[in-house]
Amino acid sequence: MRLVDKSIDKEGEGSITLIPEEPEDMWHAYNLISEGDSVRSTTIRKVQSESATGSSTSNRVRTMLTITVENIDFDTQACMLRLKGRNIEENQYVKMGAYHTLDLELNRKFSLRKHEWDSVSLERVEISVDPTKSADVAAVIMQEGLAHVCLITSSMTLVRAKIDVTIPRKRKGFVQQHEKGLAKFYENVMQGILRHVNFDIVKCVLIGSPGFVRDQFFEYMFQMAVKLDNKVLLDNKSKFMLVHTSSGFKHSLKEVLQDPAVINKISETKAAGEVKALENFYTTLQCEPAKAFYGKKHVETANEAQAIETLLISDNLFRCKDVNLRKEYVNLVDSVRESGGDVKIFSSLHISGEQLEQLTGVAAILRFPMPELEDEDSEAEED
Known part of the structure; x- marks a missing residue:
């Protein structure tokens, strides 16, 4: 991924312009773009024009369009992202508020604007721009x-x-x-x-x-x-x-x-760290159940006690439509790192990511046992 421009203010609002150059970059783009973000890129639009005699002809024109994203579709085979949303900038071919689908492809520049660039998104940009960070x-x-x-x-x-x-x-x-x-x-x-x-x-x-x-x-x-x-x-x-x-x-x-x-x-x-972490989680769950928990509520409680040694979290959770819920997961990642814990963000396209999804998408291996969380489970079952 090539970084063309980055303009983010102190509050975290702003835009980043990128050019995807490799198939892997489209996966990064899919993880970066959320519903509610605005994306600006070139697109082809069919335009109807009427002649003086009243006959109409349709032409395909290339134009620059900015939409607020409402729907995201990732075609892994064609390596293409399809973004559907409403036009939010004046354009001679597309009315304000009209729906349009933007196709993001390899080597096609796009600008992504967010109200808040959180640490997980910025880390994703950093990894995609500097591939040496993912070369294992x-x-x-x-x-x-x-x-x-x-x-x-x-x-x-x-x-x-x-x-x-x-x-x-x-x-x-x-x-x-x-x-x-x-x-x-x-x-x-x-x-x-x-x-x-x-x-x-x-x-x-x-x-x-x-x-x-x-x-x-x-x-x-x-x-x-x-x-x-x-x-x-x-x-x-x-x-x-x-x-x-x-x-x-x-x-x-x-x-x-x-x-x-x-x-x-x-x-x-490939994703060896994630696979090993998941194996460790299952082993701990069997041998020391008071040191392994999954589900948002239990993991957050363990984090409040600064007990998390390794956090396992699916990248799917950062694509949720609920902005506040996404913020909660980002805060969880930041908090675990601040208290010296290790964070493994799993790819939902990887087999280990699919396994984690079956465990609610978030799990943790703890530094010390927290039997009180197990007690909460048994009390809930009794109720």
Whole structure:
């Protein structure tokens, strides 16, 4: 997603202009636009015109229109958002108050105006504009003297660094120069990884090469990590995975991503945090029921006691028509974060999100047991 313009006042009112560039961006747009917001974009409108003789002709004209959104339809197959609402700005082709449907598509600029941009919406904009924040897989594709450091999101690959070093050939009398050149190359690749891979987000780093280059590099990197006591690399050693590629060029990444072992590893990383959190929730619910609760009322009570360690919440709840109810969920997210809790916002298009929906869409794992919430349940059942 490309951010074109952002104009928000101190009260949180204002507009943001965006251009969706990837299929994933349409999903972000769907999560950002709520009923009651106003959206401005170009559209095609059928216009009837009457000639002097009384005959009428209809033409399709492109015009800029601003509507107040009343209905949102997301076509996941065509990657298109259909917004229906009333026109709220003077237009030579569309009367004020007339209904129109705006189609938001890839590479079509739109401006979104809200009465209040809350923290959840602003965070969504930040993630969509900076895809590195959602890239949970990294890859280093290399051969002697050439390497590409890439970040992979669910819909795109970003080359973050290209390392190109001339290494003297390994021949009689030049062995030392060859080894020096190789060490310099490996050092540059290691620095590229440290600079561009955020290990707080990235859950898997693939290192691919022909021959034994990947193995030699991996050995060099961890020898240096031990020598320099580099905690970042040492703590994340288990995230690295060595795979074979035919070259060090970017197109070899395609081979890596088709490797069954890699597919298995990557499928674990996609929404892995959410899946694990949901598993933890079910386990806690079975083993320590006083530390796991779901439903808005119980979760809010636990939050008042600052007892929430992990909040599990569906992005569907932020699309509710009731503005006040949405605010309550946003306040819940902000409050849990302020008290040091972890917040996992689940995608309703993901299987784990669907499971959470069955538990009312909001659940929490607590820091300490709250048996009084269980007592409330049993009292309610008795009544």
